[in-house]
Amino acid sequence: MVVIYGIKNCDTMKKTFDWFQANAISFEFFDFKKAQLNESTFEAICQQIELNKLINQKGTTFKKLTPNHQAQILIQSTCLAILNQNLSIIKRPLILFNQQYVLGFNPTTWAQILGI
Numbered sequence: 001m002v003v004i005y006g007i008k009n010c011d012t013m014k015k016t017f018d019w020f021q022a023n024a025i026s027f028e029f030f031d032f033k034k035a036q037l038n039e040s041t042f043e044a045i046c047q048q049i050e051l052n053k054l055i056n057q058k059g060t061t062f063k064k065l066t067p068n069h070q071a072q073i074l075i076q077s078t079c080l081a082i083l084n085q086n087l088s089i090i091k092r093p094l095i096l097f098n099q100q101y102v103l104g105f106n107p108t109t110w111a112q113i114l115g116i
Helices: 011-022 039-048 060-064 067-072 076-083 107-114
Strands: 002-006 028-031 094-097 100-103
Touching: 002 011, 039 076, 039 100, 067 076, 094 107, 100 107
Parallel strands: 002 028
Antiparallel strands: 002 094, 094 100
């Protein structure tokens, strides 16, 4: 099972969708604009991806946060509440392949994981 997390209108996400469709790989899409991460999903992501890699600290969403929230979003115990109000702060795409999370646009890695 493949789940792609992101924002539909993002250019990188469009390239991601195109790659999966071109390779006839079905997926579910988790739209950060329409849903929030639950605690168990967030914890599973954090077990595999460090917060400082997951959070896009160079983007405008991060820069709009208060300095206090910028610090708290990089601490796992305080991150989820802030994150769910600002899900576009997560680097994209975030993809779940059979319980393995992969961050970023990387068709070579995807092909290796999927065995294609």
